[in-house]
Amino acid sequence: MYRSASFYHIILLFLFFGIFSTASAQDKWTLSTNQEGIKVYTRPMQNSSIKAVKVSCTLEATTTQLLAAIMDIQTCSEWVYHSKKNVMIKQISPLELIYYSEVEVPWPAKNRDYVVHIQVEPQAPNKVVTINSPCIPGYVAEKQNIVRINHSVGQWTITPVSKNMVQAEYVLEVDPMGSIPAWLINLFATKGPLETFKKLKIHVQDDVYKKARYAQISN
Numbered sequence: 001m002y003r004s005a006s007f008y009h010i011i012l013l014f015l016f017f018g019i020f021s022t023a024s025a026q027d028k029w030t031l032s033t034n035q036e037g038i039k040v041y042t043r044p045m046q047n048s049s050i051k052a053v054k055v056s057c058t059l060e061a062t063t064t065q066l067l068a069a070i071m072d073i074q075t076c077s078e079w080v081y082h083s084k085k086n087v088m089i090k091q092i093s094p095l096e097l098i099y100y101s102e103v104e105v106p107w108p109a110k111n112r113d114y115v116v117h118i119q120v121e122p123q124a125p126n127k128v129v130t131i132n133s134p135c136i137p138g139y140v141a142e143k144q145n146i147v148r149i150n151h152s153v154g155q156w157t158i159t160p161v162s163k164n165m166v167q168a169e170y171v172l173e174v175d176p177m178g179s180i181p182a183w184l185i186n187l188f189a190t191k192g193p194l195e196t197f198k199k200l201k202i203h204v205q206d207d208v209y210k211k212a213r214y215a216q217i218s219n
Helices: 063-070 073-078 182-203
Strands: 030-035 038-044 051-059 083-093 096-103 112-120 129-134 152-162 165-174
Touching: 030 182, 038 182, 051 182, 063 129, 063 152, 063 165, 073 083, 073 096, 073 182, 112 152, 165 182
Parallel strands: none
Antiparallel strands: 030 038, 038 051, 051 165, 083 096, 096 112, 112 129, 129 152, 152 165
């Protein structure tokens, strides 16, 4: 149907240095970047200098087309910022999987890795699709010289706009663990989301994703 199903991600942990959330519901998002139709929002986190990040963008794609690209673990490194290694651990169903990912981090910080459980919720009556990707701590053994991420909660929301256009929103909450220089946090919190979505716009146009179909998902 398409290359071995996966996330990048969501995906990918491309925002992981930018997010660590214990914020209350009244915290408001503030637009920090708006380039090429990609909007990056931030909001302050309670008792933390790290800001939360949300990315929103309209993509030329169908719901299943974008979903197939997100679930394709094998190609995460082609579009997810600093994604180094992505391995499928368990394909539970076409819309549920568990995968391992390593994120390449510039010196002096160490690379991070994590295990994520991706689950696609049943499609809503208005055809909105939600993809949850919480981190699973302790699922695989920790590796030497790599810092394990034990708290990560990501979510994609895909909303149809027209026949071949969708609104994609991605929000991720992560504790990056350990000591990280401020400049590196800012790099991943601002440049990371922007560069990832720029590449996603191109990546999602692959014919393999245009041909993808899911029995439970309507275009």
